[in-house]
Amino acid sequence: MLNHSRVTAGIAGVAVALIAAPVAAQSGAAAQRTPHGDPDISGIFTFRTITPLERPEALADKANLTAEEAAAFEASERTRLNRDLFDPETGAPNAGYQSRAEGGVLSYNEFWYERGIELTADKRTSLIVDPPDGRLPWREESRRARALNRLNLRNGFADHYTDRSLSDRCIMGFNSGPPMTSGAYNNNVLILQIPGYVVIQNEMVHNARVIPLDGRPHGGVRQWAGDSRGHWEGDTLVVETTNFLRETAARGSSRDTQLVERFRRVDPDTVLYEFTFEDTNHFTRPWTAAMPLRRTDGPLFEYACHEGNIGMHGIMAGARELDTQPVEGTR
Secondary structure, eight states: OOOOOOOOTTTTOOOOOOOOSSOOOOOSSOOOBOTTSSBOOOEEEEOOOSSOSSOOGGGTTOSBOOHHHHHHHHHHHHHHHOGGGOOTTTOOSOSSOOOGGGTOOOOOOGGGOOOOSSOOTTOBSOSEEESTTOSOOBOHHHHHHHHHHHHHHHTTOOSSGGGSOTTTTTSSOTTOSSSOOOOSSOOEEEEEEETTEEEEEESGGGOEEEEEOSOOOOOSOOBTTOEEEEEEETTEEEEEEEOBSSOOSSTTOOTTOEEEEEEEEEETTEEEEEEEEEOTTTBSSOEEEEEEEEEOOOOOOOOOOOIIIIIHHHHHHHHHHHHTSOOTTOO
């Protein structure tokens, strides 16, 4: 995927300590304020981290790692994810990349990635803080359907362009959500505040949400990024989003997703971002994740997603070509 992502020299900046949810009240000096008196959560931030959304099965009994364990995990993940180390013939070390025998072409080298190189400062093994096991509480039928869908996408299946993901079609942007989750690149967000509104603009696919704070009800029009309304609870901005058109870029979402996000400044350079995700179509219970938004240099860059503009023809043409190939064991 072609993009104009920043190349950040200070990618290994020190992670900011954050407290697992539920989060204790902010200590120390009073919260920073905007000129119009609201708690100030504005700025340009990055949410890149090597902490995975879900806790790896190998770390099932560990919510946090020691410093030594974290260093070993981070080194292992940097090797596993590094595209410059990927062997196109054997597929090793594998981070979900397909070998050439499987049709893989491996788009970019490691230069273009800014996925983060460290865990959160408290060395958590998952961004998910509830359920306590750090795992998504899938309904079993949804788990199976998701596995089939991922296999179809991996193998190029497409009877129709709507069979491809919203990310393939450049409609919704991978990590931008809502909710935001750390991804391979463009983990940057601009938060603006004016009287009565907060604007959240993601660098990924330049998604922007204009969120009113005046107590108006949700609208009746379904949108790709849903319909967001915000309010302050003390120094925390609470954003409730509903009325999604269909799934978002978030994992396992559907049009019935109910999302609650919380933003709270914990120090001059950090906003704690938490979200609770509820979708009874796919999950047995709501789940919550938390991660720091760390101040970073601007500006945001335009993300140019060409797959959705010109690549879909190639995807569909390739699928139709596969349809003409004989299946082993048939005539």
